Amino acid sequence: MWALAFITLWALFLNGFQLSRQPVSEDDYYVALSAINYMESGQLGPTMWNHPCLRNILVYYALHMFGTGVLGVKGVSLLLGTLCTPLIGLVARRILKDDCIALIAAFLWACDALVIDFSRQGINDIYLSFFPLIAIYLFYRHRESGRQLWLLGSGICFGLGLASKWSAVFPLIVTFALLLVTINKETKDAIRARIVRYCHVTALLLMVPALVYLLTFIPWFGRGYSLSEWPALQRSMFLETSQHVGYHPKKWDDKDNRAYKWFVAPSVFVDPFMNMDTADGDPRSLPSFDKSVTVVLGYANPLVWLLVLPAIIVLLRRGFRERDEGAWYLTGLFLASYLPLVASPRPIWMNTALSVLPYAIMAVAFFVWTIAGRFKRNNVVIASYLVLVLIVASPLYLLAIGKGTRIPVLNNYLVEQYLVQFKKEMPSERTPSAPGHVSAVPAPHENK
C-alpha cells in the first residue's frame, strides 16, 4: 500500500512538474471556451462538439473554483490522470490477484509518456482511462462485499465514462457480461432468482449509466429541446464521430493514426502548437519562432507497448489453462476496447489509446511478472526491466511535457519534422488577444 502511495505521489510530480509553465495550447484554450459555451448557453463547441459533454461540465466548475489559471483549465485532467495510477494498481491486484503485478502496472502507468502528456492537457482523453477503471474497481468491491451500493457506484462511473466518450461502452459491456456469467454460475437451477438478478444488474449497469449520460445533456435541453429531439442530436454526433477525419488537416506528417500499429511499431502522438506569449509578459516584442512553438510528443515506450500483444497471448493461455476468470476478464477488456479501434475505417489517433492502455499495461505487468518467474532471481529481472523502462522513459518525459524544442540536438529536427507550416503562418505583429466578453466565470486569480 505504501509503495502504491509512493508511486502515486511520483505520478503527481511527473504530471504536475512545471505545468503552469507549459504554454497553453489551442486545445486547452478552446476546452475552456467550450465549457463556458456549454454551461452558459448549452452550445456544443467550438471544440469537439461531437463528443459527449462531461468535460465541459467538469472544466466549467473547475474554472469557477480555481479561476482561469492552470488548475482551472487542466486541474481535472491532472487529478484524474494521477488517480489512474493507484486505480491501475488496485484493479490489477483484484483481477490478477498479485500485489507485485499491481505495483509493476502502477509504475508502468505512472511513467508512460502518453499518460503524462494527456494528464497535462485540458482535453478529456484521460477521462477514458479513469472512469472505466474506477467503475471496474467499484464492481470488484461489489463482488467482494455483495453490497449493491458499490455496483450503483460502478454504474454511475461507467455513465460518466460514456459521458466523456462513447468508447467507455466497451469495458462496460465486458463487465456486464462477466456479471451475467457469474449470476449464471451462482443460480444454477433457481430460475426466478436468476431473472431477478439479471434485472438487477441490468438496472444498475445499463440503466444507471444511460441515465447519467442523459443527465449530462441538461444544459443542452435548457436551449428548449425536448426529449424527442435528443436522438437526432445523438445521431448527428455519432455520424460525425464515426466518420471523423480531423477538424483541420494536419500540418505535419500524420501517419500514426491507425490503431493496429500501436503495439507492433514505435508510435507517437504529435501535438505541436504556437503560443506567442513572451516569457516575461513583455508585450513589446514577439518571441522568436523557436521560442513560440511547443511540440508535445506522446511517445509510446517501446519496452512496454511492444510487449502488449505477447502479453495478451500469455494472458489468454492462462485463461485457457487455468480457467482463470481474471485472465479472461482482462483479455476481454483489452480486446473489446482495442479491436473496434483496429477495425475502424477512420483515422484513430493515439490519444484514443488511453481507452485501451490501462488493460494493456496490466497485461504487460502480468507478462513481465510471469517471464521473470522463470528465472531464479526473478526480483532482479523485474528490477532490471523497470530500470530499463525508466531509462527509456526519461527522454520521452521531456518530449511529453513539451521540452523537446529546448533540447539542442532535437530542436532542428522537430522544427523540420512538424513545424515548417507554422513558420508560414507566423504573425508579423501582435493582434488583440482577448475580446471584451468575459464570461460568468469569476475574475481570474491564477494559481501559483
Place this chain on the structure above:
Amino acid sequence: MTTRRSIITCIIIVLLAAGALVGVNRFGKISRVTGPVGTILAQNIIKKRVESPRDAYKIWKEAGYRGRTVVFVADRWESFDPGELIPAQMFRAYPLQLYNTARLLEDEHLDGVTFLYVASVNDVIRKIVAILPESEVNRLGALARKTKDFRVSDKGVFVTRQGFPRWYTTGANFSNGAEPVLLYVGASYFRNTEPEELYRQLSASGQMTDCIILCNETGKEGVTEKEITRLNRFATLIGVVPSSADSKQMRTSETPLQSAGPAV
C-alpha cells in the same frame, strides 16, 4: 443480496429513469419562451416591419424569445464559416482571458448573414425551417449530400451543423409544425414569387405563430422596389398596414411574453 431488495432496487431505478426522462423533457419545453399565439391573420400576435435581419434579431432578443423554431422565408440561404468569426488566440497566457462565444458573436458579428446563427448560439432559436425557391432547395440538397448528417426527400432537405437542425423546403411543401414559430419573411423571397402564393401556402398550413417579422432586407443584392412592393402586399394580406419606412411596429400585443409549458 436478497431477491426482495433486488426487486426494490430495480423498481427504484426504473422510476428514477422514468422521472429523469419526463423531467428533462419538461425542462426543455418550459425553457421555451413564447408570446400570445395565433395564425398569421391573428391580431394578438407581434407583427413588425424592419429594414434588416439584424433588426429582426434585436426584436427577438428584446422580446425575450427563447428555444424557438424560426421559419425563415427568403430567396436564398447564405452560408458562412462560423469558425472564422472566432478570433484566433495566439496569445494564451494564464490567467486566460475567456469569454462567452455567443455574446461575442452578438456584439461584434451580427449581420444579415449571421443573424440566424447568432440567434441559435444565443438560444433564441433551436431549429430553423427555411422556405426557399425550389432551385435553392435543390442547390442545398446537393451541398447536403457532402455532409455527414443529412436527409433529402421530395419534401425538402434536412441537414445539421454541429447537431443544430435545419430544414430547407419550398412554400408548396411547407407543412404545419407542432409548435408556434417565429416567422421571418424577407423581401427577397418575392423576386420570383407572388405574395398571394406565400399567403395561401402559409394559411393553408395552419401554422401558428406569435411573431411575424417582415424584412425589407435593405442592401441585399437583388432586392429592388418590386420586392418591397410585393412585401407590402403580403403585409396587407396578413392584416397590417404596410410601410417601407424605418423599422416600425405594425401591431404589437400588449400581452407579456410567457414561458411556454408543455402545451406549446
